[in-house]
Amino acid sequence: MESLIALLIAAPLLGAALLLVGGRRLDRVGHWLGTLLAAVSFVLAVVLFFDLLGREAEDRTLSQHLFSWVPVADFQADVAFQLDQLSMTFVLLITGVGTLIHLYSVGYMEHDERRRRFFGYLNLFLAAMLLLVLADNYLLLYVGWEGVGLASYLLIGFWQHKPSAATAAKKAFVVNRVGDVGLSIAIFLMFTTFGSFAFDTVLPNATGTSEATLTGIGLMLLLAACGKSAQVPLQSWLGDAMEGPTSVSALIHAATMVTAGVYLVTRSADVFNAAPNAQTVVITVGAVTLLFGAIVGCAKDDIKKALAGSTMSQIGYMMLAAGLGPLGYAFAIMHLVTHGFFKAGLFLGAGSVMHGMNDEVDMRRYGGLRKHMPITFATFGLAYLAIIGFPYLSGFFSKDEIIYAGFSKGGGQGWLLGGVMLLGAALTAYYMTRIMLLTFFGEKRWQPDANGHEPHPHESPLSMTVPMMVLAVGSVAAGFLFNLGSSFEHWLEPVTGIAHGDSPVSHGMVSIAATGVMVIGVAGAWFQYGRRPVPVVAPTGNLLTRAARRDLLQDDFNHAVLVQPGNYLTRGLVYVDHKGVDGVVNGTAAAFGGLSGRLRRVQNGFARSYAVSMFGGVVLLVAATLLMRAV
């Protein structure tokens, strides 16, 4: 069984290699080849899953050692994999949703002449993401970590001829690299502390190590997680990443890659459990981001950017839950999976809408689309109900558990976290209802584009709608299945541990409260966008609205604090290098005996001058040696 793990990664990697190097010969079959290899990976994942299920709970870890990668003295990095319950959950999500989105892209990218390359990149992403969750040490994880960053870079910038796409791609990579510095330093610290960065050395030895060191490692891991998962303060790339094709947004920037930060924190549970200060920072980051993303999501008129804000916010929930320690790990992952279903479904729905609307993304130019796209409407609607936490759909279970875990933290902190998360739930209901109403309800508001083409909204082909239907089913049912006898919690328990705190409020109360705020959020959106016609041009709005439309001024801040001073610095240094450093060194050289100055003047006699100095040197040498012999 173990040997299947490598194949899991090898299949999409082979696809990427074939599609990217194979050339135009593969243009006609490339997309199917890519989809097939993704499906192969999924089938292998299912086989491995049933193998794990057939074992005792404590025995559900498979490992495979391929080869010794970088051995330098005590530094021993291996290419080796570890499949346990946590990895398995991710592998199923990645390959399952991944295969569906490959299938969807066959139709979605049909008219793109570079479709083969697109599938090559998607396969590359799958391979890197699987490597990330299957690595048995942090350095190999790092390879997957930057690998998904590369795939993300290539796919955000897939339409490279658009300057905005190229800029967004670069921004995503650079911001992520800031996070990667964190991961690097975390690994340095692990190496100097434990002499290793393999999970099975670092994690068991974490308890009993100095708390300061663990806090350092934890914070550096968190920095990495903030980059990959678009958490404050490294959140600014995600909105721009929507420049990529929508199926990419669904797979990478909603369902899988952006949740890698949550994986990293959960995987490093032993480190964080022993570093409460780091945990507090994780919780804070999660709480801030969940509000930040929700506020931004309320203000955006671009359907994909509104959904991107939502993604940030939902990952904020996961991050917060992971910060709660064993109280929350299992629910962070559970929400991650259910979110994978409904958010992928929402993005695919958005893509389907755009597909039928000449790639229009402004929701103020949609309206009444439910009649034109019934399947998209139905699947999008189910995912919508799931994300706002409609009772007994998947989001209801996973989010309520997180809110309950927040209260269980106890004391004032518990109330604060619970309150923030309930506020976030109300905002979630508000912005999602807003998207729903603007897109599918009300009067049609679309107009002919600059070339006089009026959009003719139509339902998308089966290759696109089938994945949407499957995800809709997942959005509805996943939470219920996971909660049957707390099955999901128990599945993950051996990896993440489980704890129950003393919540001041009961489970039922939390559910009632969450449902209550959801109703408030839905009603708020209805009053604003359902009851009366929506203006095609957005009203100016108040200060907060305007700030939220500009992503709460994140880019203005970064520009003023980092980009602009950086530009001045590099420009200044270029000047200094040219005038200063060069001048000083030349001047110093000239001062020493004027050698350089004299040589400079006899511009044409260099070979001669050189010969003279060589000769001089040799004479010097001979003289010195002879002198020494004489002494």
Added chain:
Amino acid sequence: MSFPLLTATALAPAIGAVATAAVPAARRTVAKWLALGFSLVTLGFALAVLLRFDTGAGADRFQLTESHWWIRDFGMRYELGVDGVGVALIALTAVLIPFLIGAGWNDADPVEGEAPANRRWRPTQGFFALILLVEAMVIMSFAATDVFLFYVFFEAMLIPMYFLIGGFGDRAGSGDEEGQARQRTYAAVKFLLYNLVGGLVMLAAVIGLFVATADQLPEGTFSLRAILEARASGDLEFAQSTERWLFLGFFLAFAIKAPLWPLHTWLPNAMGESTAPVAVLITAVVDKVGTFAMLRFCLGLFPEASHWATPVVLTLALVSIVYGALLAIGQRDMKRLIAYASISHFGFIVLGIFAMTSQGQGGATLYMINHGIATAALMLVAGFLISRRGSRIIADYGGVQKTAPVLAGTFLIGGLATLSLPGTGPFVSEFLVLVGTFSRYQVAGIVASSGIVLAALYVLILYQRTMTGPVKAGLEKLPDLRVRELAVVAPLIALVVFLGVYPRPLTDIVNPAVEHTLSDVDRQDPAPQVPAEADSGHEAGAEHE
């Protein structure tokens, strides 16, 4: 007596240089194939060196040794021998040269319509002969274990390099032809002056070394092996101040060649003005002699002084890393951008050497190899692009990806390797340098890590400005890579990926050499805080699975 393999490896390109130079003016193509042929023969010898080199436990430190008297009266010997670092660098040199010849195939052809000054004018022959001559001298520098012998080749290679830089521009500079010629001359002169100054100071130090050994040993010597042995046995111990002065003399020369901030300003001029293959020759091959010599001579001969100088050297290395990267971000000329990126990378190499840990020095050695290959890939593709448009200015490009996707793709991979993406060789070496530095000097390791972000900036900005966006006017019909060009770039890319996935062949060779150097300087790796006593069997156990 066994076959003098190292001599043969160095002699092959030297003979090739003479043969190529002798080809008549009209037979340019013959000269090219002859040069390529000799570079391949050299590669064959280098591979033989690689195969003959014993990496097993208990193998000699210096292998394939040859030793003869050269100038008996002055204690100068013709002494050759290689450790793992030398082997790896000889292999790098021998691998790169055929690609450089292939990439520069047409770079030295006489410009059409330009009547030769006289019938004996043979620029093409000269170009390839000079490249082979440099190769011969570089290989000798890597193989020489006699300090004076090393010095001779270290200095002598300036002469062919001077002519390569000054004589063969890439015809893409700003200004008219005369202005270009002036810039080229300036670059060549600057290169020569900087290195000459370093060389002369080093010559004094080399003589000083002989004098100092003559003081204590029965006979003065330039032999590295003899000095190492004498030091180990306690027969030789330099006075503190002597050792420090000698160290400085050597180090200055190597820090100019490598080059380290603030002695770096000759490099952007030299790399900017010369043709792309010569630029690669400078940064990927010739400059490596500098970092190689720091590791072998500075640390090996002057361990105490190396410790003494470490804080200053580490600081200069850190400044180089950050400064080079920031300057690269600010460049408008793509070849100068790559030159500044190289300065940043040399900072990493020096940092790794002076961190005095297994990971630092092993990483630094791997860095020399990987930087050579990655920069070659990036610079050669940049050269292909420049030759198409006749400009080095980044702003003259845009949207190349649309018209020449293969060129853009290879450029991107070269760039990603330059920014040390995992999966490529440079990642392994950069990470090792950083972790090796961090384990002894935490702050230095963290400061150097900023290079991770800065490298992403200069590479991706370069890619974005040249390759993406709308197609720039005048580039609509830009041809994609030709077969010859692809044949040059594809193997380099394959190699850079291979060394990222499976660096074992390199680490196996380099590790023993690094252990020797560390014991020369009497340093051990810092021990981890939490000794993993229960898991000590883990790594070893994993091997057997």
